[in-house]
Amino acid sequence: MTGPARAAQAAVIALDVGGTAIKGALETRDGVVHRRIDLPTPVADGVGAVLAAVVTAAEELRPAPGDLLTARGAGLIFPGVVDSSAGVARFSANIGWRDLPIRRLVSERVGVPVAIDHDVRAAGLAEARLGTGRGVDEFLFLAIGTGIAGAVVTRGSVVAGASCTAGELGHLPVHPSGDRCACGQLGCTEAYASAAALPRRYLAQGGAGPVRAEDVIARAGRGDRIAQRVLDEAIVALGRALVIYTLVMDPALVVIGGGLARAGAALTEPLRDEVERGLAFRPAPRIVISDLGSDAGRRGAALVAWKALDEHA
Amino acid sequence: MTGPARAAQAAVIALDVGGTAIKGALETRDGVVHRRIDLPTPVADGVGAVLAAVVTAAEELRPAPGDLLTARGAGLIFPGVVDSSAGVARFSANIGWRDLPIRRLVSERVGVPVAIDHDVRAAGLAEARLGTGRGVDEFLFLAIGTGIAGAVVTRGSVVAGASCTAGELGHLPVHPSGDRCACGQLGCTEAYASAAALPRRYLAQGGAGPVRAEDVIARAGRGDRIAQRVLDEAIVALGRALVIYTLVMDPALVVIGGGLARAGAALTEPLRDEVERGLAFRPAPRIVISDLGSDAGRRGAALVAWKALDEHA
Numbered sequence: 001m002t003g004p005a006r007a008a009q010a011a012v013i014a015l016d017v018g019g020t021a022i023k024g025a026l027e028t029r030d031g032v033v034h035r036r037i038d039l040p041t042p043v044a045d046g047v048g049a050v051l052a053a054v055v056t057a058a059e060e061l062r063p064a065p066g067d068l069l070t071a072r073g074a075g076l077i078f079p080g081v082v083d084s085s086a087g088v089a090r091f092s093a094n095i096g097w098r099d100l101p102i103r104r105l106v107s108e109r110v111g112v113p114v115a116i117d118h119d120v121r122a123a124g125l126a127e128a129r130l131g132t133g134r135g136v137d138e139f140l141f142l143a144i145g146t147g148i149a150g151a152v153v154t155r156g157s158v159v160a161g162a163s164c165t166a167g168e169l170g171h172l173p174v175h176p177s178g179d180r181c182a183c184g185q186l187g188c189t190e191a192y193a194s195a196a197a198l199p200r201r202y203l204a205q206g207g208a209g210p211v212r213a214e215d216v217i218a219r220a221g222r223g224d225r226i227a228q229r230v231l232d233e234a235i236v237a238l239g240r241a242l243v244i245y246t247l248v249m250d251p252a253l254v255v256i257g258g259g260l261a262r263a264g265a266a267l268t269e270p271l272r273d274e275v276e277r278g279l280a281f282r283p284a285p286r287i288v289i290s291d292l293g294s295d296a297g298r299r300g301a302a303l304v305a306w307k308a309l310d311e312h313a
Numbered sequence: 314m315t316g317p318a319r320a321a322q323a324a325v326i327a328l329d330v331g332g333t334a335i336k337g338a339l340e341t342r343d344g345v346v347h348r349r350i351d352l353p354t355p356v357a358d359g360v361g362a363v364l365a366a367v368v369t370a371a372e373e374l375r376p377a378p379g380d381l382l383t384a385r386g387a388g389l390i391f392p393g394v395v396d397s398s399a400g401v402a403r404f405s406a407n408i409g410w411r412d413l414p415i416r417r418l419v420s421e422r423v424g425v426p427v428a429i430d431h432d433v434r435a436a437g438l439a440e441a442r443l444g445t446g447r448g449v450d451e452f453l454f455l456a457i458g459t460g461i462a463g464a465v466v467t468r469g470s471v472v473a474g475a476s477c478t479a480g481e482l483g484h485l486p487v488h489p490s491g492d493r494c495a496c497g498q499l500g501c502t503e504a505y506a507s508a509a510a511l512p513r514r515y516l517a518q519g520g521a522g523p524v525r526a527e528d529v530i531a532r533a534g535r536g537d538r539i540a541q542r543v544l545d546e547a548i549v550a551l552g553r554a555l556v557i558y559t560l561v562m563d564p565a566l567v568v569i570g571g572g573l574a575r576a577g578a579a580l581t582e583p584l585r586d587e588v589e590r591g592l593a594f595r596p597a598p599r600i601v602i603s604d605l606g607s608d609a610g611r612r613g614a615a616l617v618a619w620k621a622l623d624e625h626a
Binding site: 137138150152154155157159160161162163164165166167168169171172173174175176183184185240243244245247248249250251252278279280281282283285 | 450451463465467468470472473474475476477478479480481482484485486487488489496497498553556557558560561562563564565591592593594595596598
C-alpha cells in the first residue's frame with residue numbers, strides 16, 4: 001500500500017422491523033444512506049426465522065472493505081412493548097417476539113453494539129430532532145398505518161412511560177360503547193381510523209372492493225357516499241383522540257405520519273375542523289403532515305444507534 | 314441587647330388562592346407551619362379586591378420581629394391558566410383574573426420575591442417530592458373537588474404543556490354524546506364525577522336534599538339506589554378518564570386528591586375495578602388516595618417558592 005490510508009467514516013446500521021418487512025440502511029451521521037436492504041419478515045416461520053432475517057439484513061448492510069465506511073453500531077426498532085433500557089422485546093404481536101433479549105442476540109451475531117427502541121417512538125425522536133417537530137418542545141407524533149400509535153413528546157423528549165407503553169392512542173375508547181377492537185376493548189380509535197379499518201369498514205357498508213385505505217379516501221373525494229361516510233367516521237375517531245391528547249398534554253403541534261399521511265390535506269383539513277369542534281375552551285394545536293414521511297422510522301433507528309454510541313463514548 | 318443575636322430561620326409564605334378561600338401559611342423548609350391564615354376570596358368584589366385580599370394574607374403571615382423567622386419569598390398558586398414563567402394569570406374563571414401580572418403585583422406590595430403556579434400542578438409537585446408519588450417517575454395526581462384536574466408527572470417532573478393547560482382531565486369527553494358541561498363541551502368527566510356533579514345529579518334524579526358529595530357516597534353505602542346510580546355513573550366517568558390517561562402516558566401510579574379523596578375506599582375500590590375492566594391488553598396502574606390530603610396545595614405552594622429561590626440563589 002502506498003501513501004497514508006484514508007480514515008474510514010463512521011456509520012450505523014438502521015433496522016426498522018415491521019410485521020411484513022424489514023427495512024434497513026447503512027447511514028452516516030449526516031443521514032446519507034450508503035446501502036439499503038428490504039426483506040420480507042418471515043413471521044410465519046417463527047421467532048428464530050425473524051431473528052435470523054434481522055441478522056442477515058444487518059450483515060448485508062455492513063460496509064465492504066472498499067467502502068471506506070465502518071459500522072460503529074446498530075439501531076433496531078419494532079412495534080410492541082420495547083424495553084430499550086433492558087434491551088428486551090417484551091411483547092410484539094406483529095413479529096411474534098415475547099421476552100426476547102433481542103439487543104444481546106443481535107449484537108452477538110453482528111458484532112457491533114445494538115440499541116433497540118419502539119418504532120413509533122423512534123420515528124417521533126426523528127421528528128423531534130430532524131423533522132417537523134424540530135424546536136417544538138410539546139408535540140405528538142401520530143403514526144396512522146395498519147395500526148395507530150403515538151409518540152408523546154414533552155420538553156423535547158419522547159415519553160416511554162412506566163412499562164414502555166406510552167402513546168397507545170390507537171386504543172383510546174373514542175366510542176365507549178362502540179365496535180369491539182382486536183385488542184379486546186370497545187370503540188378504539190384504530191377500529192375506525194387505521195389503514196386496515198378504512199377498507200374493512202367500506203366493504204362492510206357495501207362498498208365495492210378490492211380497495212386500499214387510500215382508495216377509500218380518493219373515492220370519498222369523487223363523491224362515493226359510502227366512502228365519505230367511512231372517512232367521516234374515521235375523522236370523528238381521530239378527532240376525539242386528538243381532543244383527548246390536547247386536553248391531557250397541551251401540545252403545540254400534532255405531526256401525522258404513517259401510510260395514511262399520504263392522504264395529505266384530504267385527512268388534515270377535516271381533522272382540524274373536527275378537533276376545533278371538540279374543544280370548547282381552548283384553541284386546537286397545529287395539525288400537519290410529517291415532512292420526513294416514510295423515512296421517519298429509518299432516521300429514528302439511526303438516531304437510536306447514534307444516541308447509544310454517544311452515551312457510551 | 315446582651316449576647317449574640319440568633320440568626321433568623323428562613324421561611325416562605327405559601328398561598329393557595331381558590332374560588333371560595335385564600336389559605337396561607339408561613340412555613341420553614343422542613344414543612345413546619347409557623348403561622349396560618351384562612352380568608353374568604355372576595356370574588357364578587359372584583360379583581361382589585363381579590364388582589365388586596367391576597368396581599369393582606371401575605372402581610373398577616375410575615376414574621377413578627379420576635380419570631381426569629383424571615384420570609385425569603387412567597388409561592389402563590391391558583392386554578393386556571395397560570396403562566397409561571399411569565400408570572401401572569403392568563404385566565405382564572407374561579408377568581409376572575411385575566412392577563413394579570415400577578416407575580417409582579419404581589420411582589421411589589423409584599424416586598425419579597427413571588428413565584429406562581431397552577432394549584433393542581435403545585436399539589437402534584439408536592440406529591441412527587443413529599444407525598445405518595447415520591448420516587449415514582451411516572452404518575453398522575455388527580456384532584457377531584459368542585460372541578461377535576463390532573464397534574465401529569467413524567468420523569469419525576471410536572472408537565473405544564475405548551476400553553477400552561479396540561480392535565481385537563483376534568484374535560485375529557487368520557488361520554489362523547491353525553492351531558493353538556495359548563496365548559497361548552499359534551500360529556501366531560503367533571504359533569505359526572507366532581508364534588509359539584511354528585512349532589513346536582515342526585516337531586517336531578519329525585520334524591521332528597523340538601524346533600525353534599527360525601528353524603529351521596531355515604532347514602533350509596535347505606536343502600537340508597539339513586540345515590541348508588543349517581544356514584545356508579547361517576548365511577549364510570551372517572552374510570553374512562555383513567556383508562557385514557559393510562560393509554561396515553563403509561564403511569565405506574567394514580568394518586569387521588571381533592572375533597573372527594575376523603576371518600577377513601579368507597580371511591581378507589583370501584584374505580585380500580587372500572588379501570589381494569591376498561592383496559593384489555595395491559596395492567597392498570599395502582600390507584601391510591603393521597604397521603605398529603607388537603608395539605609398538598611399548601612406544601613406545593615411552599616415548594617414553588619423554595620424552587621424559585623433555589624434557582625435564583
